[in-house]
Amino acid sequence: xxxxxxxxxxxxxxxxxxxxxxEIIKIAGxxxxxIAQGEPITNLTIGDFNPDxxxxxxxxxxxxxxxxxxxxxxxxxxxxxxxxxEAVSGYISARQGLKYSKDDVLISxxxxxxxxxxxxxxxxxxxKVVFPIPSWNNNHYTYLSFAKPVEIECTxxxxxxxxxxxxxxxxxxxxxxxxxxxxxxxGTSFSKKTLEEICDLVIAENKRRIGQKPLYxxxxxxxxxxxxGKSKHYDPVSLRPEMREYTVYIDGISKAFAATxxxxxxxxxxxxxxxxxxxxxSHVGAWSPKPEQIATAAFLKQENAVEATIAKHRDMxxxxxxxxxxxxxxxxxxxxxxDAIQAEGAMYLTVKIDLIGKTTAAGDLLxxxxxxxxFLIKExxxxxVPFYCFGASRQSPWFRISVGTLRIExxxxxxxxxxxxxxxxx
Numbered sequence: 001x002x003x004x005x006x007x008x009x010x011x012x013x014x015x016x017x018x019x020x021x022x023e024i025i026k027i028a029g030x031x032x033x034x035i036a037q038g039e040p041i042t043n044l045t046i047g048d049f050n051p052d053x054x055x056x057x058x059x060x061x062x063x064x065x066x067x068x069x070x071x072x073x074x075x076x077x078x079x080x081x082x083x084x085x086e087a088v089s090g091y092i093s094a095r096q097g098l099k100y101s102k103d104d105v106l107i108s109x110x111x112x113x114x115x116x117x118x119x120x121x122x123x124x125x126x127x128k129v130v131f132p133i134p135s136w137n138n139n140h141y142t143y144l145s146f147a148k149p150v151e152i153e154c155t156x157x158x159x160x161x162x163x164x165x166x167x168x169x170x171x172x173x174x175x176x177x178x179x180x181x182x183x184x185x186x187g188t189s190f191s192k193k194t195l196e197e198i199c200d201l202v203i204a205e206n207k208r209r210i211g212q213k214p215l216y217x218x219x220x221x222x223x224x225x226x227x228x229g230k231s232k233h234y235d236p237v238s239l240r241p242e243m244r245e246y247t248v249y250i251d252g253i254s255k256a257f258a259a260t261x262x263x264x265x266x267x268x269x270x271x272x273x274x275x276x277x278x279x280x281x282s283h284v285g286a287w288s289p290k291p292e293q294i295a296t297a298a299f300l301k302q303e304n305a306v307e308a309t310i311a312k313h314r315d316m317x318x319x320x321x322x323x324x325x326x327x328x329x330x331x332x333x334x335x336x337x338x339d340a341i342q343a344e345g346a347m348y349l350t351v352k353i354d355l356i357g358k359t360t361a362a363g364d365l366l367x368x369x370x371x372x373x374x375f376l377i378k379e380x381x382x383x384x385v386p387f388y389c390f391g392a393s394r395q396s397p398w399f400r401i402s403v404g405t406l407r408i409e410x411x412x413x414x415x416x417x418x419x420x421x422x423x424x425x426x
Contacts, residue, residue: 119147187350237251
């Protein structure tokens with residue numbers, strides 16, 4: 001074989017060759033490179049926390065150190081340490097009224113392996129997965145499962161959340177409906193009525209499928225403890241007990257406790273499904289470290305410390321998203337091409353920056369959201385995540401702002417810099 005022919009031969013699998021990397025990480029990397037060159041850019045892209053602003057709860061930190069000192073450094077149980085599964089069972093019972101035994105709880109190194117395991121346990125090659133656009137990573141998990149994506153494009157009028165009417169036409173042949181509330185990237189949450197109607201749809205579909213493979217619901221509630229203001233978190237099984245045999249929940253400590261690097265997540269749901277997810281992950285080895293599991297179990301039982309931590313983080317996030325919302329609203333009121341949707345949960349604010357098709361003072365046409373993103377980085381000195389990173393069109397004018405790394409005193413500067421950059425279009 002000639003060298004030229006050998007060079008043209010595929011060197012990796014088709015799956016790897018066609019896998020798309022994270023657009024968010026790409027944008028964040030470009031920003032960090034500019035910051036390293038001395039550019040004063042406020043990077044509000046990654047959904048992470050700055051430990052200097054949101055330190056790990058002292059009680060959890062102390063328990064982690066104690067667990068390492070006690071020698072808990074060998075392998076954990078494959079489905080998670082029993083003491084942690086018991087603690088999670090008690091935690092969701094006390095805080096949400098959800099009754100799941102420790103045997104129906106699965107622990108992993110954060111939520112991601114659990115979401116992947118849900119897809120692989122429930123979705124056959126070629127089956128449909130129904131999910132909203134924008135949403136985090138469902139397009140990639142569908143691809144990794146060799147499934148057929150059914151993307152429901154949601155609108156600002158519905159807070160970028162799907163309705164039962166949106167979902168209804170797509171259920172035939174579907175294996176999974178994937179939902180998240182509060183939603184990443186929008187920071188908006190399902191109303192009781194909307195979620196009830198979606199649950200009723202799933203229940204009706206499964207009654208039609210008696211004797212056939214069920215339709216399941218993946219319910220990612222990793223941000224539920226950070227529900228903001230007067231908003232209330234709703235979940236499928238609490239609203240419709242019949243959903244218990246069809247719903248897999250995803251949760252963990254990463255967001256509520258600002259513990260993204262500690263890597264403790266959990267899933268709970270139907271016994272058979274969780275057993276299959278456990279078997280899948282046993283071959284991957286995506287375990288949460290044993291000391292962190294022991295520590296989390298101990299911390300979850302410290303009810304006062306848990307409540308104080310969550311309340312503090314809710315207050316800090318609310319202060320930031322509300323101040324940003326007010327800043328964008330003030331800009332909109334005086335004619336700038338921006339808008340915002342009031343945050344209801346998580347750590348995000350959804351904003352509209354309507355510049356596509358406009359020409360900058362330098363004569364550059366902003367053809368799509370990527371051009372607008374780079375304009376904001378260079379001219380407004382701020383990094384937001386465009387919704388195309390969550391599956392939306394590159395013509396979408398909507399962006400996600402993450403406030404986990406944002407100091408409250410920096411918000412005025414963000415709005416001022418944005419105003420200055422937008423002045424060239426007035």
